Every structure is written in structure tokens, then in C-alpha cells.
Amino acid sequence: MRVFAFCFFLIGLVSCNPGDHKLDVIKPDADNGGLILPDGFSALVVADTLGHARHIQVNRKGDIYISLNRPKKEGGIVCLRDTTNDGRADLIQYFGKHHGTGxxxxxxxxxxxxxTLVVRYPMIYSQLLPHDAEEIIVQGLPHNSQHAAKPLIFDQTGNLYVTVGAPSNACMEQSRTKGSPGMDPCPLLERHGGIWRFKADQLNQDQVLDGERYATGIRHAVAIDWNTTENSLFAVQHGRDQLSQLFPDLYDAKQNAELPAEEFLLVEEDSDFGWPYCYYDPMQQGKVLAPEYGGDGHMLGRCEDKDDPIMAFPAHLAPNDLLFYTGDMFPERYKNGAFIAFHGSWNRAPEVQEGYFVAFVPFEGKLPSGDWEVFADGFAGIDEVSSPRDAAYRPCGLAQGPDGSLFVTDDVQGRVWRIMYE
Known part of the structure; x- marks a missing residue:
């Protein structure tokens, strides 16, 4: 006898599982977990107070894996499962001896x-926790005092890409010191300020001996994703800070708040986006020479031949994750578009701090097809943020669920949201 399973959208998202002929209703929170969303979208809080939650992955069964920036309960990964089919995690376990972002x-x-390294753990069918037999994939990554996160992503041919951020604002001889010139050439670029490529299944690779520097001139790209439709790597980088504090004769406080842009990058092999010698000025719509290297806010110099971004965002928004949406739940205009989690600024004073939202960028092929827009807001919990400490939540990680839901993490209180479309 043929069994037909019917799925309806009632109060919230309804999913059906023909395998056990059970109908499960996932109801959003009445206030969407505090989020402000476009019409037709809703959200629920999957879990809360998990720890300093960074990036997130969701497997085919809907199990959730989140990296922690600081260990909690002696684990650097928190693993979540919904056993009651209500969309909320009721089984929460901690795992792993390392902490980080990727x-x-x-x-x-x-x-x-x-x-300082990339490790992997075998997944065990039907079990939430991975096997604890740890294998080292990459070692010898530099330990940075700042920009230490090592985000990672895979392509479709067995390669692993790892961001190695620069432990610097602009490679100055005296770090963050008024008027200090930049080191030229910048020695940090040998092992920092770019994205390195490794083999996904080769053990004990070393950054220097085995890694390939895939792209350079990227100050810090916490937000990276491989676009499977276009078979290309993309990133959104954190731009430099403190132009007016370090070079007050060239920049005022307003310019400091608006420069430089956060850059959305199409990252190809041997790309050079110009850090620390250059930054992107959205008003002039191009790269200009940094003041540490003789720039005056207008001079191009060596920046003429550096790679430009495919889109520029306002300064200091701190992009922390990037996701190209491939699901079928959201309306068609979101298909193959990019979601970006902006963690929020600290260097816009005396202007109001900005960010603390998830943005959406429509795409056609490898390039944006329209302006960016705020997709999910309300994370900060207040209308105006004077300091990052004022924000209740700061979005950090993004993942797509097997049904097309969008998951968002927060690394202040450790909350996870699930955004759905009715």
C-alpha cells in the first residue's frame, strides 16, 4: 500500500518524515527569539548559554556542532540534538580538548x-558525539596575539582552505603607535595575512613545508565559504582600524568611522588584496595607499594593481561568517545568494557603533546582482550601541539545515537561533 505524507505550514514550520509516518510541528517563538525578520520569516531559539559559540555546522540528520572560543565543561565543541522534533536541542554534550573558531x-x-592546528574526528553513525580518536591534519600554524582564529572550508576536489590572520593592524614597526611607519616589505605576509591550501585527507601537514599560500593581502578573513554552484572561494575580511588615532593630520573622526570598507572578496589562486600596503576607500571606489606606507588618503601608488573587492560594506562591521544559501525553503530570490554575519564594530566612536546583524547579498554567477540588505536584526537588543559591551548578542556563525533553515550563533551568551520561512 502506498503511503502519502502531507506537509502543511501551520503556526510555524511543519516537517514530515515518510519513514516513520510522523508529522512534526516546529513552532517559532512568539517574539522570534528577539529577532527582526522580513515578512514571512520566523525564528526560534534552539539552545542558549552554550558558551562562546563561534562557527556552526549542521549534518544531514539535523545534529548541530559548534566551535567554542573558550572551553566549557572541558570541551571546545558543543554538540546538540533535537530528540523530540520540536526544533529545540534537548541533548547537549561537550567534546574535544581544543578551542577555537573553525x-x-x-x-x-x-x-x-x-x-595553531587543524584536527579531525571520525563521525559515528547514529551517535551525536564523534569518535575521540583525534587526527592532526595541519600543524605549525602561528599562534597570534590577535586575529588568532583559524576558520576553514573545503572545495569539491579534496582541498582544505585555512585562514591565517595577521597579528597586526597595519604591520607597523611599533604596533598601533601614532605615526609609526609600516615595515616594508611586511615580514608577516610570509605566514600570515592570507588563506593557505592543504590536502583534506593528509595527516600531519605543516604550514611552511606542505601548505600552499592560495591568496595574500587579507588582514583577517573569519568569514569564508566555498560556493559550490560557482566552484569558487569567497571571503569577507576585517579591515584595518584607527586611521584618525594613528594619523590625525590626515584623517578626522568621521573618516575613521567610515574607512576602510569591509571587503567582500572573490578569492582566486594568487589573489593579492593589498594588506597592509593598501585599503579600500568606498567613497573613492578603489584601493589607496595606507598612511604607514606614505599614503595621504588619495594616493594610489603600489595599490593600482591590487585586487578589488566584489562589494564594499561599511567600515568596522566585523564580518564573522559567510554562507551561500542552496536550500529550497526560502523564496527563490535567496537561492545562491550570500548571508553574512556581522559581529559588530568597536572603532566608530564618537559615531554610533554599527553591525550586530545578518545581511543578505543577492548573486548572479560569481558577482552580486544587487545591493546588500539587512536580513536579520535585533541581536544587540538596543537601538543604539555605544560599545560592544552594550550588545546583548553578537551574531558570529551561520549554517544551513537539511530542510533549508538558517542557523545563527552568538558568542556573547551562546545562543543559537533557527530562522525559517512559512
């Missing part, structure tokens, strides 16, 4: 990017 599922392994 996390990804690939070929039945859970990969984790700690600050």
Missing part, C-alpha cells in the same frame, strides 16, 4: 580549527 563536516569527519 569547524566543518567533510567526508564523515568533523574538522576543527584551533588557534
Amino acid at each position: 569547524i566543518a563536516l567533510n567526508d564523515d569527519y568533523l574538522y576543527f580549527g584551533a588557534d
Whole structure:
């Protein structure tokens, strides 16, 4: 006898599982977990107070894996499962001895990017926790005093890409010191300020001996994703800070708040986006020479031949994750578009701090097809943020669920939201 399973959208998202002929209703929170969303979208809080939640992965069964920036309950990964089919995690377990930001599922392994190495753990069918038999994939990554996160992503041919951020604002001889010139050439670029490529399944690779510097001139790209439709790597980088504090004769406080842009990058092999010598000025719509290297706010110099971004965002929004949406739940205009989690600024004073939202960028092929827009807001919990400490939540990680839901993490209180479309 043929069994037909019918799925309806009632109060919230309804999913059906023909395998057990059970109808499960996932109801959003009455206030959407505090989020402000476009018409037709709703949200619920999957879990809360998990720890300093960074990037997130969701497997085919809906189990959730989140990296922690600081260990909690002696674990650097928190694993979540919904056993009651209400959309909320009721089984929460901590795992792993490392902490960090990078996390990804690939070929039945859970990969984790700690600050100085990449490890992986075999996944066990039907079990929430991975096997604790840890394998080192990449070692010898530099330990940075700042920009230490090692986000990671895979392409479709067995390669692993790891961000190695620069432990610097602009490679100055005296770090963040008024008027100090930049080191020229910048020695940090040998092992920092770019994205390195490794083999996904080769053990004990070393950054210097085995890694390939895939792209350079990127100050820090916490937000990276491989666009499977276009078979290309994309990133959104954190731009430099403190132009007016370090060079007050060239920049005022207003310019400091608006410069430089946060850059959305199409990252190809041997790309050079110009850090620390250059930054992107959205008003002039191009790269200009940094003041540490003789720039005056208008001079191009060596920046003429550096790679430009495909889109520029306002300064200091702190992009922390990037996701190209491939699901079928959201309306068609979102298909193959990019979601970006902006963690929020600190360097816009005396202007109001900005960010603390998830943005959406429509795409056609490898390029944006329209302006960016705020998709999910309300994370900060207040209308105006004077300091990051004022924000109740700060979005950090993004993931797509097997049904097309969008998951968002917060690294202040450790909350996870699930955004759905009715």
C-alpha cells in the first residue's frame, strides 16, 4: 500500500518524515527569539548559554556542532540534538580538548580549527558525539596575539582552505603607535595575512613545508565559504582600524568611522588584496595607499594593481561568517545568494557603533546582482550601541539545515537561533 505524507505550514514550520509516518510541528517563538525578520520569516531559539559559540555546522540528520572560543565543561565543541522534533536541542554534550573558531563536516569527519592546528574526528553513525580518536591534519600554524582564529572550508576536489590572520593592524614597526611607519616589505605576509591550501585527507601537514599560500593581502578573513554552484572561494575580511588615532593630520573622526570598507572578496589562486600596503576607500571606489606606507588618503601608488573587492560594506562591521544559501525553503530570490554575519564594530566612536546583524547579498554567477540588505536584526537588543559591551548578542556563525533553515550563533551568551520561512 502506498503511503502519502502531507506537509502543511501551520503556526510555524511543519516537517514530515515518510519513514516513520510522523508529522512534526516546529513552532517559532512568539517574539522570534528577539529577532527582526522580513515578512514571512520566523525564528526560534534552539539552545542558549552554550558558551562562546563561534562557527556552526549542521549534518544531514539535523545534529548541530559548534566551535567554542573558550572551553566549557572541558570541551571546545558543543554538540546538540533535537530528540523530540520540536526544533529545540534537548541533548547537549561537550567534546574535544581544543578551542577555537573553525569547524566543518567533510567526508564523515568533523574538522576543527584551533588557534595553531587543524584536527579531525571520525563521525559515528547514529551517535551525536564523534569518535575521540583525534587526527592532526595541519600543524605549525602561528599562534597570534590577535586575529588568532583559524576558520576553514573545503572545495569539491579534496582541498582544505585555512585562514591565517595577521597579528597586526597595519604591520607597523611599533604596533598601533601614532605615526609609526609600516615595515616594508611586511615580514608577516610570509605566514600570515592570507588563506593557505592543504590536502583534506593528509595527516600531519605543516604550514611552511606542505601548505600552499592560495591568496595574500587579507588582514583577517573569519568569514569564508566555498560556493559550490560557482566552484569558487569567497571571503569577507576585517579591515584595518584607527586611521584618525594613528594619523590625525590626515584623517578626522568621521573618516575613521567610515574607512576602510569591509571587503567582500572573490578569492582566486594568487589573489593579492593589498594588506597592509593598501585599503579600500568606498567613497573613492578603489584601493589607496595606507598612511604607514606614505599614503595621504588619495594616493594610489603600489595599490593600482591590487585586487578589488566584489562589494564594499561599511567600515568596522566585523564580518564573522559567510554562507551561500542552496536550500529550497526560502523564496527563490535567496537561492545562491550570500548571508553574512556581522559581529559588530568597536572603532566608530564618537559615531554610533554599527553591525550586530545578518545581511543578505543577492548573486548572479560569481558577482552580486544587487545591493546588500539587512536580513536579520535585533541581536544587540538596543537601538543604539555605544560599545560592544552594550550588545546583548553578537551574531558570529551561520549554517544551513537539511530542510533549508538558517542557523545563527552568538558568542556573547551562546545562543543559537533557527530562522525559517512559512
